[in-house]
Amino acid sequence: MKGKVQTVCGVVDPDVLGKTLTHEHLFMEFDVAYTPAREHERQLELCEFSMENLGWIRQNPYSHKLNIKLSDPPTTAAIANEMATYKKFGGGTIVENSTKGLNRNVNFLRELSKNYGVHIIAGTGYYVSAAQDKQTMKESVEEMVNFMAKELTVGSEECADIKCGIIGEIGCSWPLHDFERRVIKAAGEAQSTIGCPVMFHPGRHHEAPEEILRLYCEAGGSVSKMVMGHLDRTIHELDALLEFASLGCFCEYDLFGIETSHYALNLAVDMPSDAQRIARIRHLVDNGFGEKILLAHDIHTKHRLVAFGGHGFSHIFNNVVPKMLDRGISQDAIDRMLIHNPKNWLAFAK
Numbered sequence: 337m338k339g340k341v342q343t344v345c346g347v348v349d350p351d352v353l354g355k356t357l358t359h360e361h362l363f364m365e366f367d368v369a370y371t372p373a374r375e376h377e378r379q380l381e382l383c384e385f386s387m388e389n390l391g392w393i394r395q396n397p398y399s400h401k402l403n404i405k406l407s408d409p410p411t412t413a414a415i416a417n418e419m420a421t422y423k424k425f426g427g428g429t430i431v432e433n434s435t436k437g438l439n440r441n442v443n444f445l446r447e448l449s450k451n452y453g454v455h456i457i458a459g460t461g462y463y464v465s466a467a468q469d470k471q472t473m474k475e476s477v478e479e480m481v482n483f484m485a486k487e488l489t490v491g492s493e494e495c496a497d498i499k500c501g502i503i504g505e506i507g508c509s510w511p512l513h514d515f516e517r518r519v520i521k522a523a524g525e526a527q528s529t530i531g532c533p534v535m536f537h538p539g540r541h542h543e544a545p546e547e548i549l550r551l552y553c554e555a556g557g558s559v560s561k562m563v564m565g566h567l568d569r570t571i572h573e574l575d576a577l578l579e580f581a582s583l584g585c586f587c588e589y590d591l592f593g594i595e596t597s598h599y600a601l602n603l604a605v606d607m608p609s610d611a612q613r614i615a616r617i618r619h620l621v622d623n624g625f626g627e628k629i630l631l632a633h634d635i636h637t638k639h640r641l642v643a644f645g646g647h648g649f650s651h652i653f654n655n656v657v658p659k660m661l662d663r664g665i666s667q668d669a670i671d672r673m674l675i676h677n678p679k680n681w682l683a684f685a686k
């Protein structure tokens with residue numbers, strides 16, 4: 337696999353990938369994030385998607401029970417439509433980050449890829465401990481390594497002739513759960529043997545990314561094949577950001593399109609806007625980290641899909657890139673983030 341990328345349709349050369357979003361979800365169920373609505377709004381948890389309700393759903397995306405399911409027929413149809421527009425607006429590849437605990441569906445990913453000509457890369461591994469069943473919670477490091485290695489080199493759990501192309505997203509909480517410590521260790525061990533790319537979802541605390549990086553590297557994982565996701569909502573101080581970037585992993589801004597400052601999953605944090613994301617990225621680029629930045633929307637709820645009143649998978653190309661150019665980020669730097677960096681990350685090292 338050295339120098340090659342593994343998609344749900346087989347092995348490809350990294351040069352064919354084109355513009356790549358490195359952190360998205362095309363089929364998942366996000367029940368673990370369900371957050372009860374405030375007492376007087378409880379009846380809205382089951383409301384239908386309508387103009388009247390959309391404002392509430394946007395403010396309370398994890399309280400609306402239909403919104404956290406990307407698995408029903410209206411959603412899979414909406415996602416299929418979006419693949420056609422993604423292709424039309426210049427998209428080449430999507431990395432699908434659903435792992436154990438999020439009800440991944442690799443057969444659907446392959447069908448999408450075949451029907452719409454978009455390269456799709458599936459992830460193996462485990463989401464946060466709160467999303468796991470009792471059986472999975474008992475798995476040893478060795479069992480986890482074997483599970484991930486099999487999905488990367490033999491075939492996935494759901495379909496023997498579809499292989500995964502990355503480990504991740506590996507879900508971590510703050511503080512780290514024992515189960516998650518085992519998963520990080522297993523990810524490091526599996527990476528060192530297989531040479532595959534790895535993606536982490538850090539706990540919602542500014543010290544979480546560095547702790548994960550350290551544990552993964554101690555287990556043998558290569559820092560140059562590792563992505564730290566969700567930096568937008570995790571590290572807010574510019575100096576701390578540069579310090580983290582200097583550790584050598586890829587730094588991902590993957591919540592583009594979320595323009596609501598209220599962040600239900602961590603009330604202590606003001607979710608940055610796209611403009612603030614762009615300013616932080618500009619700071620990283622200006623300080624020499626342009627080769628380490630990756631971009632995505634991490635769509636994981638219905639309301640962010642075009643069919644449900646959202647921005648969709650082409651938002652970065654159509655709205656963010658023009659604003660980046662306007663804010664002094666060069667076309668060259670943008671091409672690095674959307675084409676060259678994903679290619680370098682996704683190619684196996686062994």
Ligand SMILES: [Zn+2]
Nearest residue numbers: 359433505634
């Ligand atoms: Zn994700």
